[in-house]
Amino acid sequence: xxxxxxxxxxxxxxxxxxxxxxxxxxxxxxxxxxxxxxxxxxxxxxxxxxxxxxxxxxxxxxxxxxxxxxxxxxxxxxxxxxxxxxxxxxxxxxxxxxxxxxxxxxxxxxxxx
Amino acid sequence: xxxxxxxxxxxxxxxxxxxxxxxxxxxxxxxxxxxxxxxxxxxxxxxxxxxxxxxxxxxxxxxxxxxxxxxxxxxxxxxxxxxxxxxxxxxxxxxxxxxxxxxxxxxxxxxxxx
Numbered sequence: 001x002x003x004x005x006x007x008x009x010x011x012x013x014x015x016x017x018x019x020x021x022x023x024x025x026x027x028x029x030x031x032x033x034x035x036x037x038x039x040x041x042x043x044x045x046x047x048x049x050x051x052x053x054x055x056x057x058x059x060x061x062x063x064x065x066x067x068x069x070x071x072x073x074x075x076x077x078x079x080x081x082x083x084x085x086x087x088x089x090x091x092x093x094x095x096x097x098x099x100x101x102x103x104x105x106x107x108x109x110x111x112x113x
Numbered sequence: 114x115x116x117x118x119x120x121x122x123x124x125x126x127x128x129x130x131x132x133x134x135x136x137x138x139x140x141x142x143x144x145x146x147x148x149x150x151x152x153x154x155x156x157x158x159x160x161x162x163x164x165x166x167x168x169x170x171x172x173x174x175x176x177x178x179x180x181x182x183x184x185x186x187x188x189x190x191x192x193x194x195x196x197x198x199x200x201x202x203x204x205x206x207x208x209x210x211x212x213x214x215x216x217x218x219x220x221x222x223x224x225x226x227x
Contacts, residue, residue: 006155034215043117043204043218044156089156099144099208100169101216105155 003027004092006104011014014112019077021107025072030102032094035064035075038087038106047088048075080111115139117219119205125225131176134210134222136205139181146216147180147190148204156204162188 005024013019023033031052036044050057050064050073063076079086091105092094118137126132138145146161160170165182173180177196182188192199200221206216 004152040221043206043220044216045218050214066223091156099161099163100158101146102158103148103156107152113214 001058004090004102004104006090006107008107012112013080015082016079017019017060019080019109021075021085021088021109023073025069025092026041026093029094029096032093033066034091036091038089044089060085075113082113085109085111095097117205117207117217118158119219119222121222123223126195127227129194129198131191132195132224134190134203135221136188138207144208145182145188146206150202150204151195152169174218179207197226200224200226
């Protein structure tokens, strides 16, 4: 039973355009969400996060949106750059389990020059 | 400051052999996590430790898998006997206490069981 779902295994976007990566979750006990970025042969690295008390968090070109009623979050990258090509993982934390992150299966983003 | 260090980076072994993966967390971090990445399931949490004590091992797939953390700077994940379906990339990650959730990952150990 996957509690965090990334239904798009891959996404291809033209350089300079917006990339939108989506993530759905099923557990209403999740109170904190994170996005991680992973390059080949490297470990995932933290990108951006959002608390459930917010609906938007922005950091430079990266913005995460949270729609709690739909149990959906998305990561927007504007403008997309070739260096953004990587696998992006959505992760969630339960309110009663501060140290356990549940990850989605990842979305591979390709930004074409 | 060095990041999370894992070894070996690559391991190829035959079915039935014992495999031991090693991890050195970031100094001062009191939580250590073992994750497995597969194409089908993405990143799965196997087990995590707090102050060297296993807290949640519900993600360990079966008794063939075991993990230890004898001290604050070292952990092992052992598979015995290994099977082809164990082939995956195994990540170790660490973090410090009451934090917002950010984990620091190692570069992973790619395991291939023939």
